[in-house]
Amino acid sequence: MQVWDQVxxxxxxxxxxxxxxxxxxxxxxxxxxxxxxxEKVQIFTDEQLQFLGR
Known part of the structure; x- marks a missing residue:
């Protein structure tokens, strides 16, 4: 993932x-x-996320 990716x-x-x-x-x-x-940021692996867009 990259910064500002929607996931x-x-x-x-x-x-x-x-x-x-x-x-x-x-x-x-x-x-x-x-x-x-x-409210708080969370940490995920790439496998836990689906890319939606930029």
Whole structure:
């Protein structure tokens, strides 16, 4: 993922499954995502996210 990618959480075991947001940072530790309906940023792997657009 890249910064400012629009993504959706697709991991069915995640508390945030189905939530969408923007990638704020992407590095070896994962992707830091600001979800639309969650106050704090969350970290996800590429496999937990679906790319929606830029």
């Amino acid at each position: 959706k959480v697709i991991d069915p075991e995640s508390l945030y499954a189905g939530e969408a947001g923007l990638v704020q940072k992407s590095d070896a530790n994962g992707n830091t995502v600001k979800l639309d309906n969650v």
